[in-house]
Amino acid sequence: MHNLVIIGNGIAGVTTARHVRKMSDMKITIISSETKYFFSRTALMYVYMGQMRFKEIKPYEDWFWTKNNIELIHAHVNSINTDNKTLQLNNGTIISYNKLVISTGSKTNRYGWPGQNLPGVQGLYSWQDVELLEENTRNITHAIIVGGGLIGIELAEMLHSRKIHVTFLVREDLYWGNILPREDSILISRHILEHGFDLKLGTQLKEINAGQNGRVKSVKTDKGEEIICQLVGLTPGVHPNIDLVKNSKVKTAGGVLVNNYLETNIPDVYAAGDCVEFKEREPGRFRFEQLWYTGRMQGEALAQTICGKRTKYDRGVWFNSAKFLDIEYQTYGFVAAQPREGETNFYWEHKSGKKAVRFVFRNDDHSLVGMNTFGIRYRHELFDKWIKNKKSIEYILEHLPQANFDPEFFEKHEGEIITEFNRQNPEVNLKLKSKRGLKDLLSKELA
């Protein structure tokens, strides 16, 4: 019988295990040194904020693993020997496998800043990081966050909930400027400022200084400014956690190198999730995909392959979502930060400055390339279908109410959006052709 061992119990590893179990009764073991039980990494912030406890961020009750016959080992893997197919654990045990999945996740980037390893400087990725943050933020008043991305805004919100003043240092001239187009980024930046954070755009960290107690005392920026703080949160992105793999025969570069089937250079050794680097570039796909959603989809595909049905990882139409403080964000398809040749952007913003939608469509056939939405929820399935079927911007705007996923009684904006499109494009006169609600949706679109 097969003996599957998975290193890492994040979303990629656990999804692989769950889906393998559905198809096969092979022996499955998951090893993790972080926590015994799987938890939702994206929910770590809520534990620190006191909205949930560790118990609540575990997606499955503890009996689930025994019931589904998935063995959990809480230990660290010290080395991988692919010749005799064994793993050496830090508690002295040696585990053998005949199929191995490496899903070791990632680590916080540190770009060699002076003082980056001082006490009081940390990233936010693991359960241990949250415990450390609890220690590091005892009785402090001011924190610096370096890097304006999704983890940065989460960390800012966390610290704010403990009444710690936050200053953001963002290297780009716009917040999350390498992903968000200008207006979108400004909308989020305004909201960050609205919450009372300091936002220093176009500013880089130069060095971190220690006080007499050896802990962080201040940072210096490239503008020569010195800012007093007791915590430096490093959130300039993550890179694959492959220290373990580097000393094995499994090939790595920036991450564990895999093909489109998530196979490494060694037979029966696979990798999935944050730690992966794709050898083959697919159009529109990055070499690294460090998202919850991609980890989950990779796990689903990999489980098929492990069970004998070799399946290519195909993530389909891109999507992602996040919440910037109080503003929800969803994206479907591809929206480039800088407008691209052959594409047109249509942007509508509500007068409150807290809701907006952006549509990017091709100039030739007007088909939708991507969309961003802020403060209005839209249906994933419908946009997935519209983008796949190359529906035109005109069609989509006329049927937009069907895609609306906001709660009942919420103000609807699709009328305003279409009016704005007509205003910007006087040659067309589009009218709403559908209503919100399941009845219209099921009979017309998803039928």
Next chain:
Amino acid sequence: MMPLQIEPFKVYKESPKLEWIKKSGLGIFLVGVFFLLVSLTGTAMIMPNLFLFLSFGLSIIGAVIYSLPVIWEAPAGIKNNKIFFNSFTSGIIIISFYFFLYWFPSFIGNWIRLVDPISTFLRGEKADRWFLYGTFYTLAVLFMGLKMIIKYRHSRYHLIRTFSVMFFQLGFAYLIPSLLIMFNKPEHYFSYFWPLKYDYLFPGSVHYLTHTAGALGYFMVFWGIIMTFIVVPVFSYFFGKRWYCSWVCGCGGLAETAGDPFRHLSDKSLKAWKIERWTIHSVLVFIIVTTALLWINSATGGKTLGGLSHTFSAVYGFLIGAVFSGITGVGFYPVLGSRVWCRFGCPLAAILGLFQRFKSKFRITTNGGHCISCGNCSTYCEMGIDVRAYAQRKQNIIRSSCVGCGICAAVCPRGVLRLENGPEKGRYNVVLDDQLMDLNQ
């Protein structure tokens, strides 16, 4: 290039002025509580109206002043921060109030006297302990409803829903019953009906209403029958059980307002779900049997069962009416969450739930692949439904216990959930792909 200068429309922050307002609110509230305690001794009888103002009046004014500044401190959006760090001494206070109310009303006798002016004004007679209870209850729904409105001010669904429970509690469960007494009619709650108000269809009540209140009495009985047997199934078919449980019902009203800070304490385990299904349906069977027995007994002139059926109803009244729905239902908010009674006991919720489960257009839909399994939805489900278990596998949530409060959809940080009424076809979208990962076992 110079970095862009971005100006926010408004910056929210805590300020000394707001702190000062909050502190004075708290001060006024504490003075009110002080007079409330003083009133227990009977001193209030010297000047009832003044003491009513000093106790009830000042506590309410103080509490409102204390609660309002939140609006200027942070932008609209749900903040459940630190909810798990709080301690729950409030529970002891609530439990002891119920304890005295049911078994030692004399201890709080002076409080009953304190609300005499209100009672005389509304009902034309002096207060009794149930009027005191109703007054406290209504004040709790109104004041905590205000807090709820402030907390969820960005969400129209919650604003409308909260107004609705406040309206039904104040009008249908407080003012109308009081006015009925004023006009010498039987005290009647039009927002409650059998089997929640279990005695409304007992032969004794029917006989009493039709014989003492004439046409109005017949209307009351008729109203109850229509509600139970026509409105419940029809409305539940179109909207799910939420039309009653989180829009109209007084028990639900308290849970949705005063209970909001405790909703996360409900037990989400599979075991709790199993227990819940046994207990709530047992209560339903018990009340149906009791009602049937009473009618048989009445039809046969009391010959078949004698006193037995009355023992049944007395036992029900004590165990279910007082201990379960009162003391455990509300007193245990801080221990088991805000919907203990609704989830484990309420026979009307059981009936509404059966409709919702088997014959309804209502479901909570999930938005594609956006779920990050964070657990906010499950944590803040007052009915203890593991919403995440469905959401993460893209399955519609159809559960008999769901009261449709909509908080799961509101706290979801990725906009994954939506309460919807739609065609019955395709309502159960069993996700084949996840079949073996037992959710139902």
